Amino acid sequence: MIKYIGQRLIYIIIALFIIITATFFLMRLAPGNPFASERAVPPAIQESLNAKYGLDNPWYVQYGEYLLNTVQGDFGTSMKYKYRETNDMIAEGFPISMTLGLEAMFIAVGMGVLIGTIAALFHNKWPDYVMSIVAVIGISVPSFVMASVLQYYLALQAGWFPIAGWNGFIYSILPAVALASTPMAFIAKLTRSSMLEETNSEYVKMAKAKGISKWVVTFKHALRNALLPVVTYLAPLTAGIITGSFVIEEIFAIPGIGKYFVTSITNRDYTVIMGTTVFYSIILLLAVLIVDILYSFIDPRIKLRGGKSSGK
Numbered sequence: 200m201i202k203y204i205g206q207r208l209i210y211i212i213i214a215l216f217i218i219i220t221a222t223f224f225l226m227r228l229a230p231g232n233p234f235a236s237e238r239a240v241p242p243a244i245q246e247s248l249n250a251k252y253g254l255d256n257p258w259y260v261q262y263g264e265y266l267l268n269t270v271q272g273d274f275g276t277s278m279k280y281k282y283r284e285t286n287d288m289i290a291e292g293f294p295i296s297m298t299l300g301l302e303a304m305f306i307a308v309g310m311g312v313l314i315g316t317i318a319a320l321f322h323n324k325w326p327d328y329v330m331s332i333v334a335v336i337g338i339s340v341p342s343f344v345m346a347s348v349l350q351y352y353l354a355l356q357a358g359w360f361p362i363a364g365w366n367g368f369i370y371s372i373l374p375a376v377a378l379a380s381t382p383m384a385f386i387a388k389l390t391r392s393s394m395l396e397e398t399n400s401e402y403v404k405m406a407k408a409k410g411i412s413k414w415v416v417t418f419k420h421a422l423r424n425a426l427l428p429v430v431t432y433l434a435p436l437t438a439g440i441i442t443g444s445f446v447i448e449e450i451f452a453i454p455g456i457g458k459y460f461v462t463s464i465t466n467r468d469y470t471v472i473m474g475t476t477v478f479y480s481i482i483l484l485l486a487v488l489i490v491d492i493l494y495s496f497i498d499p500r501i502k503l504r505g506g507k508s509s510g511k
Contacts, residue, residue, distance in 0.1 A: 207491070211484045218480045219269055222473050223262055265473070274474030279466040285474035292456030293478075295365060296448065299455060300440045302371055303378035307436065311383040312429065315390025316422060322395060330387065337384025346377035346450045363452040374451040378444060382436045386429055393425035430493050437486040441479055 256264075268275060274285035318330035340348075353373065354362040360373050398421055448457035456475060463471035 204488070204492070207488050211481075211488065214484055215477065215480060219266065219473070219477055220262075222476050223265055226469050226472060227258060227261075269477060274477070275470035277463075277468055277471050279463070279468045279471075285470050288459050288471065289456060289474065289478055292454060292459055295453060296441075296444055296455035296457060299371055299375055299378065299448070299453065300437075300444055302375040303440050303444075304382075304436065306375055306379035307382040307386060307440075308429070308433075310379070311386025312390050312422075312426070314383070314387040316394055316417070316425075318387070318391040319394030319398065320417065327391075330391070334384040334387040334391075337380045337387070340380065342377050342381055343446050343450060345380045346374065346447055349373045349377055350450075363450075365451075365453045365455075370451075370453075374447045374453060377450075378440060378447050382432075382440065386432060386436075389428045389432060390425060393428050394421060397421040397425045430490060433493075434483070434487040434490045437483060441482065 265275075272286070274289070277283045277285055277288065280288070314330045314333060318327045318334075321327045349360075350362050350373065354360045361370050364370050394417075398417070400421075444455065445457035445461055447453070448455045449461060459471055460475045462468070463475065
């Protein structure tokens with residue numbers, strides 16, 4: 200396990216290097232500059248701004264300085280927000296985004312597994328049809344559309360929840376549900392298919408023949424093996440939750456890191472774009488590593504050796 204984790208950390212470092220390099224050069228190749236939107240900037244002030252942020256240096260000097268600063272954990276100063284460090288903006292917004300993301304993941308995984316299990320237990324019966332319809336709706340309706348529907352009916356019409364803002368747990372319910380709707384539907388479909396496969400397996404039939412109750416067989420034996428595809432989906436789920444939260448945060452006026460990322464793109468704020476991209480890349484790569492390690496705990500037959508998984 201230690202050897203495997205060490206090798207994966209090396210791969211993560213290589214992946215981060217590629218992501219940092221690609222992001223840096225894509226930002227530099229894009230036309231314009233962070234100060235292009237400023238009205239009637241005199242050439243002298245333009246040169247002063249370029250010198251302040253090192254934009255007048257050769258590309259290899261800028262690239263080397265950015266690599267060095269990134270290794271030290273310094274993502275630089277924002278080019279649009281005066282006197283704001285990118286690190287401070289991440290530290291300010293990420294806890295809010297993480298809270299929303301964890302709540303959405305809890306809803307997606309919990310409700311998705313529950314819906315999928317119920318659908319499998321009542322295969323080809325009305326609960327299965329109802330749960331399948333719910334899953335199809337969740338997959339078909341984008342999260343931003345779901346957010347608008349929830350705001351209109353549950354916040355504006357019914358008055359059960361605040362329309363927008365971030366001031367307590369109740370403010371997080373609607374955005375978390377909107378963010379969780381699509382991944383919850385995918386997890387429900389995965390769980391249903393996997394549960395149907397497990398319930399028709401030989402070991403389940405043997406357990407039922409021995410007189411073990413249906414619920415014990417389902418939740419103690421079949422469900423554990425059926426969760427392996429769900430665990431596999433956790434890594435892309437993390438990516439979907441994180442990227443989807445940018446739009447949801449804008450719709451619900453949540454002061455998370457998403458607003459900085461979106462505005463940095465429109466403002467061409469190089470340091471914030473690259474800082475948030477690298478930061479989220481670290482989160483996603485670590486999430487993939489954690490998911491791989493979880494395999495060995497959910498299914499002891501899976502052994503991690505030399506960076507490869509071998510089932511016995």
